[in-house]
Amino acid sequence: MISDDVKVWLIIGVLALGTFISRFSFLGLIGDRELPEWILRHLRYTAVAVLPALIAPVVLFPPATNGEVDPARLSAAIVTLAVGVWTRNVLWAIVLGAATLYGMLYLTGGFG
Structure with missing residues (x-):
């Protein structure tokens, strides 16, 4: 059985990874590219x-x-x-x- 401390740190780690991936997708992958006008209009x-x-x-x-x-x-x-x-x-x-x-x-x- 997993202890409560391990569960908490596992949840924190998964959330940190999810946050990193969602931010990296915008900043790291397309951060230096020009976005289309329709995307900029929606943003x-x-x-x-x-x-x-x-x-x-x-x-x-x-x-x-x-x-x-x-x-x-x-x-x-x-x-x-x-x-x-x-x-x-x-x-x-x-x-x-x-x-x-x-x-x-x-x-x-x-x-x-």
Whole structure:
């Protein structure tokens, strides 16, 4: 029977190998070649596709409230999105979104 330590290190090794292979396929094999225009066009939208996928679960099912929708986090996300679209300034969107979050947490008693 394999001990728990061996299992953990085996999993870490397999994940490290998988990560290396996926990164090497782009950087090592095609890193110095010119990519076709259609691939470059699709790669421009990677951040736009990934960022909402990372943020939406935290806003709609926040761990701080055990998965319940929280008005403070939802309003902060709406303000951040609105300011970002309106001003096209990431810094203002972050600052006003954070101010909205802390203000709403203060008003709703979410700090404790």
